[in-house]
Amino acid sequence: MNPEPIRLFVTGGTFDKEYNELTGALAFKDTHLPEMLRLGRCRVDVSVRTLMMIDSLDMTDADRATIVEECRHAGESRILITHGTDTMVDTAAALASALPPASGKTIVLTGAMIPYAFGSSDGLFNLGSALSFVQVLPPGVYIAMNGRCFEWDRVRKNRETGVFEAI
């Protein structure tokens, strides 16, 4: 269990939303992922790269193609992606189509229901969970939310409860 290096791709989502005190609106600035890894005293070798900083409802096919290409070309075989929850399943499907298990890549997507910068966020729990699943699962594309891990085609987000559930 000597952990392999992990690539963490940041795409935005609730994880990284902040309150802009001058406009009174939610907005993205820099990612909080490095700070979160420090807070968790994480000692796994994680390389963070921000691909985009967007709400997943605004994610285009071109954005998804970018994510797929970055995963394809990453030197690491274990990849974590932070992502808005609303279209996480769509991006997972795009990844699974392009990077089947034979690619040797274990890809885990995760997100948050409450921004990390706000009180009472689930972000740190989800990050700890996803970072652990990605270390031990076989190649494939997964979604880690609510302490669980789902294969990409066995999950949906229940919009009424905010919970990811098996299908």
Add this chain to the structure above:
Amino acid sequence: MNPEPIRLFVTGGTFDKEYNELTGALAFKDTHLPEMLRLGRCRVDVSVRTLMMIDSLDMTDADRATIVEECRHAGESRILITHGTDTMVDTAAALASALPPASGKTIVLTGAMIPYAFGSSDGLFNLGSALSFVQVLPPGVYIAMNGRCFEWDRVRKNRETGVFEAI
């Protein structure tokens, strides 16, 4: 990946330390684990039971025997234990001696460096991590800290840095 039910045994440790505002000292009251699982919006079936509420430096052989017996008799085959970090390795050894892999039990111990009740705790990250490892690892006794998971006999706590490292 339909998660099996998990038993969570609480033994105290930094996770659950609180500040007593009348005495100005650190103390244990009730465990924060159920609140932490709620905050993480955890949807895994976790049954929490508090075995003791102590600093792990005060843990006796009798206390360890209690923990071993509770794990032995638990109906669940996947068990999570929150524990002070100072003697976590000792308890892991006691468990490994009594419950070898042939017992079919996957037991993961975890802890925190900063109390959950205080700002900037690593507890939620560690809980998310340990809860994930315990779902997927084969029978055995493990320590999950700093985003990593160690077999019980391959780890020590570095007292000078507070980090768990492989041996």
Add this chain to the structure above:
Amino acid sequence: MNPEPIRLFVTGGTFDKEYNELTGALAFKDTHLPEMLRLGRCRVDVSVRTLMMIDSLDMTDADRATIVEECRHAGESRILITHGTDTMVDTAAALASALPPASGKTIVLTGAMIPYAFGSSDGLFNLGSALSFVQVLPPGVYIAMNGRCFEWDRVRKNRETGVFEAI
């Protein structure tokens, strides 16, 4: 310095904004003021009443008339109002016009730049400040922000910096 009872009127504003995790938008639910007074271990006799729960940019003349009437009819002579910062000065002017110092009322408006429910809010500081000014200032209408207290006609909010400054 035996404190007189204080009336606290809640009108909404950033103080009480929350993150709705199902919609991903900011919204109002219940006021946090009683919780904030408990956190501050406040032992002043404060009666909280919610008049409205709105963004101050949405406040109408009718809303302001309601606030004025409630202040006029309050039995207490010391009144604290939580209010969005964007039009706090306008409401202060309406109050000053209707309730001159001869009315015997000391009215202090305060607000927050960051919602209390989010990390790193200035709300608790402002509440402690406004609650103190209202106990000791002579009749009149004031705005307490940034640790300062301004007479209602000697202050403006600088929209570019978010700071209240003397004019």
Add this chain to the structure above:
Amino acid sequence: MNPEPIRLFVTGGTFDKEYNELTGALAFKDTHLPEMLRLGRCRVDVSVRTLMMIDSLDMTDADRATIVEECRHAGESRILITHGTDTMVDTAAALASALPPASGKTIVLTGAMIPYAFGSSDGLFNLGSALSFVQVLPPGVYIAMNGRCFEWDRVRKNRETGVFEAI
């Protein structure tokens, strides 16, 4: 109400206690007061100086003499002191004896029941409160706690409830 400059003397106390994650004990490092003033977006001219960093139960007569001398020689006539709550009244008495109202100094002592660095501290509320009282009260020595302000010889800390009450 153009605020005069304020001198803030830090002496330690619960305000500034931290959790040392290597020893598991409470300890003092640097003061959090400048950070707290930033969080409150304080725009009053406050000069912070740390005189000592101790639990007020450990405060000696020599320490109190130091505090008195610093207040006597401060150029500012408005002085705020952060102090442990257990002997705050004793230090207030020493100050009142040396610096009567004729000295022209308004001195307010304040503290916290929960360390600022921990969750759910009353520190920010108390700081906002004390900073406001010190701006408007006439010369004298006061204690600001629980949203109230007491003359130095009209207050005691109730050790059983942790509340400051009038005598």
